[in-house]
Amino acid sequence: MSPTDSAVEPPPGRTVVQNAQLALLLEVTGTPKPGNVDRAHDYDDLRFEHFMAGGVGARRGLELAADGERLGRAFERAVAGMSQQRAGNTQFGALLVLVPMVRAAADGDLSGSHAGDLAEATTVADAADFYRAFEHVDVAVDDPPEGMDALDVRRGADAVPAVEQQSVTLYDVMVDSAEVDGIAREWSGEFARSFDAAERLLDRDGPVPDRTARIFLELLAEEPDTFVATQHDRETAERATERAATALAGDADPWALANEFVAAEVNPGTTADLTAAALFVALERGLEI
């Protein structure tokens, strides 16, 4: 017997892509995240198991992002894989914010400035991919600004010729949407809220799903959710933010708030997407599960 017979290879650490996939799963595990599907809450047609299947299916696109594929293409493939369950859109916004961060981490420099540079370097081809991603799922979005009908994302791939003709890059799309979309604001602002929330996740104690629920509430209390503003209106989004602040202050029970939001179909999806991004950064920086 040689002395190597009983040798055991050490367990592998989680890769960048595995951390991104785990962030998607942990986001939906954290509860209560008022108004969102989570470990303890479903909507009739959007349930926890759809997020499990979405997280599994998104992985190939995340791999493409890590491997240096065009970011728009990696995103479009992640969305395509995510869409392979009956509910359609589960984590579109989370994938959009994760893709440049995954590339930044794979580059060995997961910082806001590097992720921001990657976002800024996207091209017209990335924008075309982004529009194609809307072919795979229905995503609630606002009407485009006046005179911009040709670039309405709801046109999906049909808008690609206009995108190319007008030489719009994905970064341009994000900058143009920053005012009305919290994910676009991350893209055009060096992912500031995601990185900040990651540090708070790391600083806390206790089970990660509990920290996740807390960070979600903090993010919601800090800024109105743009997905709620789109689905309902600005007032509803502002009221949800006030309610979150009340819960944070201890003057409302987050579990009761969750029931209240689910009943009113107030679904702060953008805040959940930022929570997923924060979890990814925190996992990359050593958050233990």
Add this chain to the structure above:
Amino acid sequence: MSPTDSAVEPPPGRTVVQNAQLALLLEVTGTPKPGNVDRAHDYDDLRFEHFMAGGVGARRGLELAADGERLGRAFERAVAGMSQQRAGNTQFGALLVLVPMVRAAADGDLSGSHAGDLAEATTVADAADFYRAFEHVDVAVDDPPEGMDALDVRRGADAVPAVEQQSVTLYDVMVDSAEVDGIAREWSGEFARSFDAAERLLDRDGPVPDRTARIFLELLAEEPDTFVATQHDRETAERATERAATALAGDADPWALANEFVAAEVNPGTTADLTAAALFVALERGLEI
């Protein structure tokens, strides 16, 4: 503009490996599965998030199984990846039963007879890998039969020289353990219960987590859980099976049973592992999420 500008590649279907990973996640999503960690139940030191991380980490080993790597080695790597969270063992038994099934599915013949042939064809090298897998996590197992101390799995890699000297294959290990271990019984019996339960999952209606919880209860009502027998004793396992039958008959509430089992630390883990295997087969056969 060429006519291909707006072309969108169709979404990819789930691969064999993705279905295996999803089966791991859906198993723990199904609730109530009395005595197990699931979407609504935790133990203090074994929680839902550990299963999320375990399911993410196991994937590389599942890929090796699909790619034709030695089954023992694929299993050992799956366990190594699974172990990268604080709780240690989450789904050791599920991976053990999944690995030959993943290979069978990758071969294009996910049948009991083919999976059984693959199990039977395992070698001494597979057995050595199996022993090495015990280096990564603590798994509750019975004392070995008299005179078999050298082959005690709890010796982990230290037992490898004895395994090689005695030319024990992984299939031999499974056949020898079939009486006391429900997973070994699947290996030595063409995975009969897993395939049977898969058909029942497919035949039912309703959300998959509900079907999963029901199948778990049926499997537990049919046969005492060998993990419970190991952790406690045969009587406890038989009593748990009787209680499951009572719940199935409508004479006990499965949610109350879950509280009762968790309080008594009766954790029918082998039954959960078979449930994961059944989910994998059902997903491969078209179960929609």
